[in-house]
């Protein structure tokens with residue numbers, strides 16, 4: 001089932017699955033197998049050319065993963081999606097593919113810690129340099145960094161940990177003026193809160209480890225493409241290179257664009273990156289993401305409501321020096337949040353702890369519900385000192401660029417009763433500050 005006319009809440013449960021094709025199982029089965037019968041010689045030929053869809057070998061595709069890919073594609077309104085072993089695999093594969101043979105990237109300087117570090121120091125080892133945008137809402141800075149070899153502008157739809165929001169439509173316009181695609185990491189928002197393709201994005205990457213699956217029990221990633229971007233020969237010569245790897249059923253070499261005019265990115269990712277590097281999503285992990293996805297709307301709705309209440313509570317505490325979330329007082333992102341996130345700007349935010357390091361240590365140890373670990377989008381609420389954990393890879397100057405001051409504390413809001421969460425914070429504040 002892939003009826004684009006159904007609404008989000010119906011698609012998140014049904015899209016991409018027809019029980020007639022799965023022995024009438026109502027729940028998506030876990031196809032725990034490495035390989036699939038090819039049938040006969042002619043069928044094998046059709047499978048290899050993509051003329052017939054079907055399983056060959058789980059490194060490059062698996063029916064459980066296919067259901068997830070089709071569902072995510074429909075939820076985002078894209079043309080195709082590919083499941084990968086982690087969010088970092090999704091990001092790295094996408095960047096490597098776009099930047100093959102000498103490309104560079106323009107990225108906001110406020111990324112998820114591992115992504116920021118990879119763009120800054122790891123991708124350059126493979127010849128891929130990133131130019132970071134410092135004033136992330138200054139559209140002219142993005143444009144001034146574009147050159148003949150720029151292959152993508154890269155942003156997070158809601159930044160981690162400060163919940164920054166950018167003017168996507170203005171940035172997309174600049175990108176498209178120069179035939180550069182806009183890649184958006186939509187992990188924190190998820191397609192429930194934000195649909196990047198409706199605001200000019202061309203490729204979406206996800207860590208499905210977070211809100212999409214929502215239960216902190218799997219590592220998974222996804223790449224979705226809109227099918228609308230024109231990868232020109234000038235900027236993307238490798239999308240116009242013929243390869244026997246993506247031949248047609250008669251054995252003629254094809255380019256990624258010839259093989260899949262509306263899905264060249266996911267086709268190239270599957271044919272080359274999954275084939276040769278192989279960070280495949282397992283059937284079991286795809287199953288867990290599908291199970292979590294079926295309650296995404298209820299989870300995110302409650303998490304956003306709880307987040308707003310926690311922000312309000314923390315703003316009332318004298319021990320809290322600032323709170324960063326679009327609904328917080330004086331947030332510079334309130335207006336952009338109204339425009340792009342009418343249903344809420346996610347459930348991750350940061351605040352400044354107005355005490356000493358010793359007091360902060362005690363504060364963390366007093367908390368009984370909030371757990372101290374590095375994840376987000378879990379059913380459990382969690383709290384972490386980003387400068388020394390999630391963003392510890394960044395040098396002090398990169399932390400400054402990403403706006404991660406030493407007193408920053410990040411919260412990811414789960415599904416507990418908000419009254420208990422507030423009480424937990426209140427008891428910890430009292431234990432530390434009222435002697």
Ligand SMILES: *Cc1c(COP(=O)(O)O)cnc(C)c1O
Pocket residue numbers: 086087088089112115156160185187188206207208209210219220221376
């Ligand atoms: C966690 C995260 C990633 C990385 O995803 P993994 O599944 O852990 O590899 C990428 N981007 C954002 C915004 C994240 O929160």
